[in-house]
Amino acid sequence: MTVTDWVFLAVAAVTLFSAYRVVVSRKIMHAALWLGLTFFGVAGIFLLLGADFLAAAQVLVYVGAVTTIIIFGIMLSTPEELRGPSPEAGSDAASSAAPTRRSFLPLVTAIGFAAVMVALVNRGEWPSPPGSVSTDTPRLLGEALFTRFVIPFEVASVVLLVALVGAIALALKEESGQ
Amino acid sequence: MQYVLILPEILLAGLGLVLLGMDLFAKSKRSLAVAGVIGTLATLVAVLANFGVAPAEIWSGTIRVDDFAQYFKVIFLVILGLVFLFSHEYLEKRDVRMGEFYILVTFATLGAFLMVSSLELITIYLGLELMTIASYILAGMLRQDARSSEASIKFFLMGALTSGVILYGLSLLLGLSGSTHLVAIAEALATSPNTALITAAGVFIIAGLGFKIAAVPFHMWAPDTYEGAPTPVSAFLITASEAAGFAVLLRILLVGLAPALAQWKMVLAVIAFVTMTFGNVTAIVQTRTKRMLAYSAIAQAGYILVGVAVATPQSVTAMLFYMLAYAFMTVGAFAVVIMLSNHIPSEEIEDFKGLAQRAPGYALAMTLLLLSLIGIPPTGGFFGKLALYRSAVEGGMVWLALAMVINSAISVPYYFNVIRNMYLAEEAPAMELSARTGLKLALGIAVAATLLLGVFPEPLVGFLRTIQVMP
Numbered sequence: 001m002t003v004t005d006w007v008f009l010a011v012a013a014v015t016l017f018s019a020y021r022v023v024v025s026r027k028i029m030h031a032a033l034w035l036g037l038t039f040f041g042v043a044g045i046f047l048l049l050g051a052d053f054l055a056a057a058q059v060l061v062y063v064g065a066v067t068t069i070i071i072f073g074i075m076l077s078t079p080e081e082l083r084g085p086s087p088e089a090g091s092d093a094a095s096s097a098a099p100t101r102r103s104f105l106p107l108v109t110a111i112g113f114a115a116v117m118v119a120l121v122n123r124g125e126w127p128s129p130p131g132s133v134s135t136d137t138p139r140l141l142g143e144a145l146f147t148r149f150v151i152p153f154e155v156a157s158v159v160l161l162v163a164l165v166g167a168i169a170l171a172l173k174e175e176s177g178q
Numbered sequence: 179m180q181y182v183l184i185l186p187e188i189l190l191a192g193l194g195l196v197l198l199g200m201d202l203f204a205k206s207k208r209s210l211a212v213a214g215v216i217g218t219l220a221t222l223v224a225v226l227a228n229f230g231v232a233p234a235e236i237w238s239g240t241i242r243v244d245d246f247a248q249y250f251k252v253i254f255l256v257i258l259g260l261v262f263l264f265s266h267e268y269l270e271k272r273d274v275r276m277g278e279f280y281i282l283v284t285f286a287t288l289g290a291f292l293m294v295s296s297l298e299l300i301t302i303y304l305g306l307e308l309m310t311i312a313s314y315i316l317a318g319m320l321r322q323d324a325r326s327s328e329a330s331i332k333f334f335l336m337g338a339l340t341s342g343v344i345l346y347g348l349s350l351l352l353g354l355s356g357s358t359h360l361v362a363i364a365e366a367l368a369t370s371p372n373t374a375l376i377t378a379a380g381v382f383i384i385a386g387l388g389f390k391i392a393a394v395p396f397h398m399w400a401p402d403t404y405e406g407a408p409t410p411v412s413a414f415l416i417t418a419s420e421a422a423g424f425a426v427l428l429r430i431l432l433v434g435l436a437p438a439l440a441q442w443k444m445v446l447a448v449i450a451f452v453t454m455t456f457g458n459v460t461a462i463v464q465t466r467t468k469r470m471l472a473y474s475a476i477a478q479a480g481y482i483l484v485g486v487a488v489a490t491p492q493s494v495t496a497m498l499f500y501m502l503a504y505a506f507m508t509v510g511a512f513a514v515v516i517m518l519s520n521h522i523p524s525e526e527i528e529d530f531k532g533l534a535q536r537a538p539g540y541a542l543a544m545t546l547l548l549l550s551l552i553g554i555p556p557t558g559g560f561f562g563k564l565a566l567y568r569s570a571v572e573g574g575m576v577w578l579a580l581a582m583v584i585n586s587a588i589s590v591p592y593y594f595n596v597i598r599n600m601y602l603a604e605e606a607p608a609m610e611l612s613a614r615t616g617l618k619l620a621l622g623i624a625v626a627a628t629l630l631l632g633v634f635p636e637p638l639v640g641f642l643r644t645i646q647v648m649p
Contacts (some may be wrong), residue, residue: 117378124372127356148238151184155292155304158191159311162285165198166315169278 008048015041020110024103029074036067053138180236183243185224186251187291193217194284201277207266210280211616214262217284218255225251233646239359240298245645247295249498250425253505256627257418258287260509263620265410267613268516271523274319274408283414286312290422297360297433299348302426306344306390309422310337313415317407329406336399340389347382350375351434360434368437376438383430384442391423391479394453401460404472409519412468413512416475417505420482424501427486428494432647439489446487451581454480458588467515467525470592471508474551477589478504484566484578493569495642500562502638503631507550507559510624514544517613517621530599537611541600543625548593550628553586558631565639 018037025031039062046055145153181188196217197210204210225248233244261283269276285308292305314337318330352358354375355366367376385396392400404412431439457477464470482504485497515525517540522529534541550559563586570579631638 120374120378124354124375125370126353127366149240149300151237151240152298152300152304155301155308158194158285158288159304159308162282162308162312162315165278165281166311169275169282169315170318170321 004048008045011041011044011048015045020107023106029071032067032070032074035070036063039063039067051137053141183228183231183234183236184241186221186228187241187288187295189217189221189224190284190288190291193221194281194288197277197281197284201281207270207276210277211262211266214280214284215259218259218262222252222255222259225255235297240301241292241295242297243295246425246429246647249502249642249645250294250421251291253421253502254287254290254418256502257414257505257509258283260513260620260624261410261414263616263623264513264516266616267520268408268410271520272320272408273322279316279319279408279410282312282316283411286316286414287418290418293422294425294429297429299351299358299360299363299434302429303345303348306422306426307341309419310341310390313337313411313419316411316414317403319411320406320408323406325402325406326408327406329403332399333403333407336389340386340396343382343389344386347379347386350379350382354379360429363434364436367435373438376435377441380435380438380442383435384427384445387423387427387430388449391420391427391483392476393449393479393483394456394476397453397456397476400476401469401472404475405466405469409468409512409516409525412472413509416471416512417508420475420479421501421505424482424486424497428497428647431486432489432494436648443487443489446483446489447575447578450480450483450487451578452480453477453483454581454585455588456480458585458592461589461592464592465527467518467527467529467596470527470596471511471515474589474592475508477585478508478551480585481563481566481582484570484575484582487578488570488573488575490569490573491643493566493573494647495639495645496562496565496569498642498645499565499631499635499639500559503550503558503562503628506624506627506631507547507557510621510628511544511547511551513617513621513624514540514547517611517617520613521611527596527599530596533600533611540611540621543621544600545597546625547628548597550632552589552593556629556632558628558635561632561635 015038018034018041021034022031022038025034039058043055043058043063046052046058193214197213200210200213201207228243229245229248231243233242235242262280265279266276268274269279287309289305289307289309289312293302293309294305296302296305314330314334317333318327320326348358351363351367354370354372355363357363357366370376388396389399404416407415431442435442454477457473457475457480461470461473461477464473482497482500485493485500487493518529518533519525530544533544546557550557553560553563555561563582567579567582570576570582
């Protein structure tokens with residue numbers, strides 16, 4: 001194995017472990033911070049694949065903006081809103097099954113799925129050798145976005161507009177007396 | 179020329195933006211609905227003008243204009259227009275934000291447009307996301323109603339998961355073929371030795387799209403979402419969103435995965451059989467109108483899926499016909515449900531009691547639409563089902579055709595339960611039932627079209643025979 005392979009394994013392990021912690025963390029703040037680490041890990045994988053611009057964008061957008069906004073959201077919510085109704089209402093059976101459901105099942109599912117996919121991918125013959133990307137990725141991306149994929153690019157802006165309108169429609173408090 | 183060919187998309191996006199601007203200034207939100215109807219009609223004209231043009235791949239192959247796409251666009255526009263017509267009073271009574279509702283439903287339709295008018299996976303995926311993201315929000319717009327929030331959350335969680343599943347399948351296709359264009363993918367897959375991986379990609383894509391069309395066993399979100407969402411949104415999701423899912427399924431299976439199609443036919447046939455049977459059997463025991471219609475929608479998705487499973491030119495023609503008839507009859511039935519729930523908010527099937535005495539016109543219209551949903555002549559639903567049935571027999575899937583007949587029989591009790599309540603039930607609470615012109619117009623259009631498709635199906639069928647899914 002080359003050095004790159006080892007680095008990849010390390011980055012992948014960090015990514016997967018932090019993703020797992022996102023799912024099983026009991027405190028939502030912890031989950032948000034683990035999510036930030038997951039995004040960092042994904043950026044590292046982009047970097048290893050030679051997609052330097054994507055890695056930078058991943059850090060800027062996901063770590064810098066998305067995680068921060070999630071944390072803002074948590075800080076601006078009241079504890080009652082975060083915790084929901086008190087757990088006493090639930091039955092004992094549900095709460096004793098919770099640890100298994102939260103930590104064990106996702107692990108088994110993920111490992112099983114990964115095993116199947118690794119077996120399949122190893123048996124496959126992939127047409128182009130991976131990892132040979134040009135160094136000038138921002139220029140290539142820009143060219144592709146504004147020539148060949150200009151329509152999908154425009155559609156993405158409509159998707160963002162819809163998300164904006166929708167966020168306001170769902171979050172804005174009703175003005176009283178109307 | 180490129181601009182003429184994507185004029186429908188441009189007009190619809192423009193309509194969304196105009197509504198966004200109007201929402202700021204318009205005093206009466208009713209003007210938004212009127213503008214919406216006008217915009218829909220303008221887009222419809224643009225779509226109809228493009229019928230019969232030679233199929234063209236424009237914008238470096240990211241948009242494809244052909245009659246298959248135009249036909250689906252007509253279906254979406256019919257639904258959008260009817261939604262604009264019949265929603266106003268309901269939204270007003272339930273205190274839904276009207277501006278945002280009209281904007282989002284327009285952009286959701288734009289997403290459906292892009293899903294059908296492309297062979298490029300990136301455009302298809304972005305269209306799918308545009309449609310579903312708008313739908314998540316639409317489903318949660320009854321903010322005083324916990325069931326609406328539940329509908330939205332369930333829909334969102336399942337939708338986000340399935341989008342991931344679809345993307346995973348698409349990424350496998352890209353890796354195996356080196357292209358995101360379905361034609362190039364088909365060429366590469368035809369000679370590819372990786373049958374196991376192609377099968378895996380197919381599993382992910384079919385499972386993911388199965389969620390979107392609410393096929394069993396991927397339906398768990400559907401009854402709650404269709405029941406909890408605002409009723410006009412349920413109508414939109416059950417018809418437009420489902421039709422778009424079927425269009426993409428047809429394109430991916432018959433174009434991109436064409437080399438591996440044979441292995442999927444039996445799987446799809448089993449899914450179709452399970453879907454229609456589950457939907458019909460569960461619908462029988464429902465007491466709430468929208469939940470009953472939700473399970474009925476799952477069953478109907480099963481019938482339409484027969485067309486995909488048989489996968490012959492005849493079955494595709496039958497499917498296309500049935501989807502238009504289905505749009506009219508379902509949206510029409512929802513128009514009656516909306517009229518009734520504007521007066522009686524409970525939305526139980528019991529509410530239909532004595533409707534024949536109080537409002538004979540609506541009762542008659544509802545009866546016709548329900549007969550069409552069962553598949554009884556002289557309605558469009560009958561002819562569409564007959565065509566699907568015949569295509570299944572001719573395509574060598576006699577057992578599936580038989581299952582369709584048995585299922586139609588199973589579906590009779592719950593549809594007739596509504597009719598019985600309307601005509602035979604004794605007690606009828608005295609109440610003035612009225613509706614705005616828009617809703618009456620929408621219902622009239624739906625009933626007339628359902629009858630027309632049943633009595634004179636030949637011209638449309640003749641035209642549909644010329645439609646090619648394959649490039």
